[in-house]
Amino acid sequence: MxxxxxxxxxxxxxxxxxxxxxxxxxxxxxxxxxxxxxxxxxxxxxxxxxxxxxxxxxxxxxxxxxxxxxxxxxxxxxxxxxxKEVYAPGGADKFIFYLAPMIILTSPFLCLCMIPFDYNLQVMESPVAIPLIIAVNGFGILGILLGGWASNNKYSLLGALRGGAQMISYEISFALLLLFIVMMSGSASLQEVTASQAGNILDWWIFKVPVIGFLAFIMFLVSSTAELNRAPFDIAEAEQELTGGYHTEYNGTAFAMFYLAEYINLVTTSALAVVCFLGGYLPPLIGIPVIDSAFSLVPGFIWFALKVFFMIWVYMMIRWTFVRPRIDQLMDLEWKFLLPVNLLLIAAGAVFISFGWIL
Amino acid sequence: MAKKTTSRAYLARYFKRCITGPISLLQGLSVTLRYFFNPRKIVTEQYPENRKTLKMHSRFRGSLELIEDENGENVCTACGICERACPNASINILATKNIAGKRVLGRYLYRLGTCTLCSLCVESCPFGAIRMNQKFELSSTDPKDFDLILNQKEGR
Structure with a gap:
């Protein structure tokens, strides 16, 4: 068939x-x-x-x-x-060494397929898009671990192991926050999550659930920054300690692929934040009829691109402002702060739904 | 050995940090946002393009020069204090006697090639006769260009 x-x-x-x-x-x-x-x-x-x-x-x-x-x-x-010339260091496991950048590129491309850029501008509309994205994100960890392991370099290995531990930890918060949105909107399909935010700007999930929606958004920012391996959570490639982390030994095209994966991941994560919290491709209607009708004329993918670029700008400001925590502080933040608060947030979300406190 | 923390103190510190942490992060973010939205704060100079309008700041130490009044005369008395103050022996004062038999400056030899632009000569000069100028394009392919006679200007 x-x-x-x-x-x-x-x-x-x-x-x-x-x-x-x-x-x-x-x-x-x-x-x-x-x-x-x-x-x-x-x-x-x-x-x-x-x-x-x-x-x-x-x-x-x-x-x-x-x-x-x-x-x-x-x-x-x-x-x-x-x-540039492509070469592997001596003693490297050549097959895995060249396989790792290809593996790391699969997850951002798969995620990009599921992002609804507009009502009809989406490669794959899946009813289980959010669990699928959570599952596919695991490929990134695999690529980092394999790349670090195959490089035959202590810095690479340390960076890869640290990155792996970090991404596995923060995946929990990331997944729980996405499930919070699934719980609120009652659907795991990104189209339906977007459709559930139709209306004016207060109907976006960041504002629709009073207070905890905003809290969830902030926590999504934190956990997705860690998930992206970007500063302040760039433990995997902490330049001052590990020279380059898992991609120390990569150069030329293979390095470009790691770099590409990082930036496409940035796009997909920002797009996910926009779909889940900022109303996806819906225009930001503010309740004044003249402005609203003008905003509605602008096609959805332009609004989507604007919101995504705003989110990317936020990620960049975070990256260039905050200092990097130590690896143990990073783990503390996840297991002692984000995870308990996340569980409380989901419980609070259930209370909000059952009492109908959603705007 | 580290002091033992009670669980009560630990929890107090934990909740305190939950409040102070975000505040300090926002303080940092306010600084970077201010820089981001104020392009006037940028300190980068587009050097070869803005060569005509580039103005060095007043503290900049370029090569050494004699301070001259409006008649083109300097106030150097050839006392040689700058010569002794120079750690690299970049300065040589060749004094002569004028008609009245008074010691005056003959040649002020200044070797830019060995000068570290430390400005000790300027600080040691009791008459305020020398200063560091604002020139910074000092490189040359001819080593003779670095042996300067400061009190003999071009075209004289």
């Missing part, structure tokens, strides 16, 4: 192309091209954005020479990375 997902573009191609197998192949290629365009395009934009945000936080200008305000700097950097 040929799998088919109902979608206007997919249905059009299925009706035009005579053979169902061919239609399936064309649809798959369209989806792959779309996802790759979003992934690579956003990675290049985000590297530039990260450098600019970092520079302005530190009273610098950042890249200024290549193109207008250094816009082509990341393109040049990417080209340089791609043309």
């Amino acid at each position: 040929i799998p088919s997902i109902p979608h206007p573009l997919g249905n059009l191609i299925r009706s035009v192309v005579p053979y169902p197998e061919l239609a399936f192949a064309i649809n798959a290629v369209i989806a792959i091209i779309g996802i790759c365009a979003v992934a690579f395009g956003s990675a290049i934009v985000l590297v530039y954005m990260e450098r600019k945000v970092c520079a302005h936080v530190q009273c610098r200008l950042g890249p200024m020479r290549l193109g207008f305000h250094g816009t082509f700097q990341t393109v040049a950097d990417t080209l340089k990375l791609l043309f």
Whole structure:
């Protein structure tokens, strides 16, 4: 049986192309091209954005020479990375060494497939999208552990083990917070989570559940920053201690793949935060009819992109402001603070639902 | 040996940190946000492009020069204190006598190549006759360019 997902573009191609197998192949290629365009395009934009945000936080200008305000700097950097020689260190397990960057790239691409960029702009609408995303995120840990293990380098191994321990710990909080949203909206499908926030700005889950919605959002920020392995939780690649962590020995294309995975993960996690807390592709209606009608004219994917970029900016400000905790402090924060508060939050959410305290 | 904490003190510290931690994080974030939204605070200079308008700050120590009044005369008395103050022997004062038999400055030899721009000569000068100027583009491919005679200016 040929799998088919109902979608206007997919249905059009299925009706035009005579053979169902061919239609399936064309649809798959369209989806792959779309996802790759979003992934690579956003990675290049985000590297530039990260450098600019970092520079302005530190009273610098950042890249200024290549193109207008250094816009082509990341393109040049990417080209340089791609043309570098690929080699593995002596004693490295070559097969796993080259397998690890490919494994680490699977999870962001799989997550990107499930993100609803607009009502019809989604590769895969799954009724169990949130548990699937939680499951698929585990691939990231596998890639880090394999990459560190295969490098035959103590720094890499230490970074990988620390990163693995950190990501497994914070996955619990991450999953519990997503389940909080599933509990609130009554569905695990990202389309339905978005649809449950229809209405004005107060209907988004961050405001709809008084106080604890905002609390859940803050905790989602913390746990997803740790999940992304970004500073202040970049224990896996703490430069001052481990030189580069799990990707110390990688260079050229393999390093670019680790880098790419990091930035696509940033996009998917920000998109998840936007879908779960900030109303997805819905326009921010504020209750004034003139402004609302103007906002509704703007297509949903533009609102989605704006919200995602706002979230990414928040992650970047967090990254360049806060200091890195020690590994034991990091574990303390998860097991002694975030996890108990999370469990309390879910219990409080159940109380809020049963008493109908949701706006 | 570390002092033993009672569970009561531990819990008190735990809950205190739950309050003070976020506050201190917000304080840090307010600083970075202020920098982010104030592009005027940027200290980077776009050097080769803004060469015409670039102004060094007043404390900058470039190469040494004699302070001259409006007639182009310096107040150096060739006392040689700067020569003795210089840790690298970059300065040599060659004094002569004028017609009245008074000791005056003949040549103020200054070797930029060995100078560390420490400004000890400026601080030691009792007459305020020398200063560090604002020039910083001092590199040259000819070592002769670093042996300067400060009181003989070009075109004189």
